[in-house]
Structures are given as C-alpha cells and as structure tokens.
Amino acid sequence: TGHVDPGESDLETAFRETKEEAGLSKEDLNLTDFQKALHYKAHGKPKIVTYWLAELKDPSTPVTLSHEHQAYDWFILDKACEVGGFDDTKELLRACEAYLISSK
Known part of the structure; x- marks a missing residue:
C-alpha cells in the first residue's frame, strides 16, 4: 500500500498507486460508489487503508x-x-459482492 503524497486526496492516492503498481490508469476504470476502510496495526502502529471498488472498462x-x-x-x-x-x-x-448484487 502506498502513502498519501502532500496535497493528494485518498482517492487521488489510490489512482496514482494503481497506475504505479499495476499500470492501470484512472481512465481504465469505472469507479463505483463502494468504499470501505480497514483499520489494523502495522509494525505496532495504527493503520487505515481505504478501498474503492472499480471495474476494469476493458477486461483485455x-x-x-x-x-x-x-x-x-x-x-x-x-x-x-x-x-x-x-x-x-x-x-x-464479500461486501464488494453484496454491493454489486444490490446495484444490478
């Protein structure tokens, strides 16, 4: 997971990290309204990671x-x-799946 750069929103960070780590740009994705944050400890420090559900526009x-x-x-x-x-x-x-089913 990446870190938020100065002046970046969490969503902007997610798009940047997706491009850097998977080569997929914002334009390659259809972003949904689903968002969920997970809270846990990493190296003894609290950490929050926010996930957004997106669809790859072109599966190829x-x-x-x-x-x-x-x-x-x-x-x-x-x-x-x-x-x-x-x-x-x-x-x-499973929450992502439930969201997708309820959105049909």
Missing part, C-alpha cells in the same frame, strides 16, 4: 506490475477469499 487491458510485485491473478469470490488471508480482507471482498 494489460496489467503491468511494478518491481514491488511478482504476480497477480483474477479469482472468483470463493477462491479470492481462500487466498485473501485475513478475515477483514475476506469480509471486504
């Missing part, structure tokens, strides 16, 4: 990973929860 858009990442994959919900690790991450993924 290539993902270009930064040097910080080795691989990525697309999963169905159950598999994503299986590999997602932390309970709050699984809850976030």
Whole structure:
C-alpha cells in the first residue's frame, strides 16, 4: 500500500498507486460508489487503508506490475477469499459482492 503524497486526496492516492503498481490508469476504470476502510496495526502502529471498488472498462487491458510485485491473478469470490488471508480482507471482498448484487 502506498502513502498519501502532500496535497493528494485518498482517492487521488489510490489512482496514482494503481497506475504505479499495476499500470492501470484512472481512465481504465469505472469507479463505483463502494468504499470501505480497514483499520489494523502495522509494525505496532495504527493503520487505515481505504478501498474503492472499480471495474476494469476493458477486461483485455494489460496489467503491468511494478518491481514491488511478482504476480497477480483474477479469482472468483470463493477462491479470492481462500487466498485473501485475513478475515477483514475476506469480509471486504464479500461486501464488494453484496454491493454489486444490490446495484444490478
């Protein structure tokens, strides 16, 4: 996860980090109204990470990973929860699905 640069909003940071880490620009995404913040401790300090749900406009858009990442994959919900690790991450993924179902 990235850090907010001076003068940046949290959403601007998310778009910048998505571009830097996955090569996907703001223009590649359809942003939804779904937003959720997760609170936890990292290295003994409180941390808040805000997530936004977005759709890739063109599923064939290539993902270009930064040097910080080795691989990525697309999963169905159950598999994503299986590999997602932390309970709050699984809850976030299920909340995203519920939002998408209710938005249809």
